[in-house]
Amino acid sequence: MAQQADVRKYDEVERAFDAAAARFGGIDILINNAGVGVFTPVAHMSVDQWHDVIDTNLTGVFYCCRAVLPHMKKRGGGWIINISSLAGKNAFPEAAAYCASKSGLNAFSEALMQEVRHDGIRVAYVMPGSVNTNFGGHQTAGAEWKLSPDDVAEVVVDLLGHPSRSLPSRVEIRPAKPPISGKR
Numbered sequence: 001m002a003q004q005a006d007v008r009k010y011d012e013v014e015r016a017f018d019a020a021a022a023r024f025g026g027i028d029i030l031i032n033n034a035g036v037g038v039f040t041p042v043a044h045m046s047v048d049q050w051h052d053v054i055d056t057n058l059t060g061v062f063y064c065c066r067a068v069l070p071h072m073k074k075r076g077g078g079w080i081i082n083i084s085s086l087a088g089k090n091a092f093p094e095a096a097a098y099c100a101s102k103s104g105l106n107a108f109s110e111a112l113m114q115e116v117r118h119d120g121i122r123v124a125y126v127m128p129g130s131v132n133t134n135f136g137g138h139q140t141a142g143a144e145w146k147l148s149p150d151d152v153a154e155v156v157v158d159l160l161g162h163p164s165r166s167l168p169s170r171v172e173i174r175p176a177k178p179p180i181s182g183k184r
């Protein structure tokens with residue numbers, strides 16, 4: 001079943017999860033993957049661009065978790081996996097909003113993990129390095145050194161398969177052989 005929702009709009013998010021819970025009898029897994037990247041110096045960043053990044057990457061995750069938690073508590077457990085970024089711990093120029101959103105997401109994930117672990121809800125965040133998608137307007141041609149989206153998906157599937165006594169709560173994944181700077 002597909003349900004469309006803009007994660008920046010709480011009423012749409014809540015409606016989508018309520019529909020999924022009604023259709024399947026509950027919700028077991030939430031993967032927060034939606035994200036946007038705007039890469040420009042702070043001096044040139046518009047107020048709308050700032051809000052777009054923070055509202056999608058950080059507030060959107062709060063909205064989805066907030067809407068899903070009552071369903072998971074009713075089921076007696078679940079998994080929430082947030083797709084963050086290595087940019088959340090390694091800030092770089094022209095990415096202030098993006099780095100701030102992912103750094104905030106890391107802290108949000110850690111706090112939530114501690115809040116709900118005794119309800120049987122496991123929270124983890126995955127921090128990929130460069131992934132070969134069109135994210136932020138990046139070109140995919142000539143970027144085969146980057147991670148594939150499948151590599152990140154494999155981490156998510158592995159997390160879901162962990163025994164219920166264990167909680168791998170933070171995973172970093174990066175390209176094995178990035179170009180050496182100056183030798184691209």
Ligand SMILES: NC(=O)c1ccc[n+]([C@@H]2O[C@H](COP(=O)([O-])OP(=O)(O)OC[C@H]3O[C@@H](n4cnc5c(N)ncnc54)[C@H](OP(=O)(O)O)[C@@H]3O)[C@@H](O)[C@H]2O)c1
Pocket residue numbers: 005006007008032033034035036056083084085086127128129130131132133134135136149
């Ligand atoms: N690519 C990288 O190098 C990289 C590295 C580290 C982390 N990440 C993270 O990985 C995640 C996926 O990115 P990607 O590389 O796969 O980029 P992508 O191809 O641009 O995918 C982004 C996804 O987010 C969805 N989205 C954006 N705004 C949304 C909104 N307001 N409501 C609902 N959905 C929304 C998009 O849906 P539509 O297509 O419908 O717009 C799209 O499916 C992001 O959180 C990103 O920060 C990416």
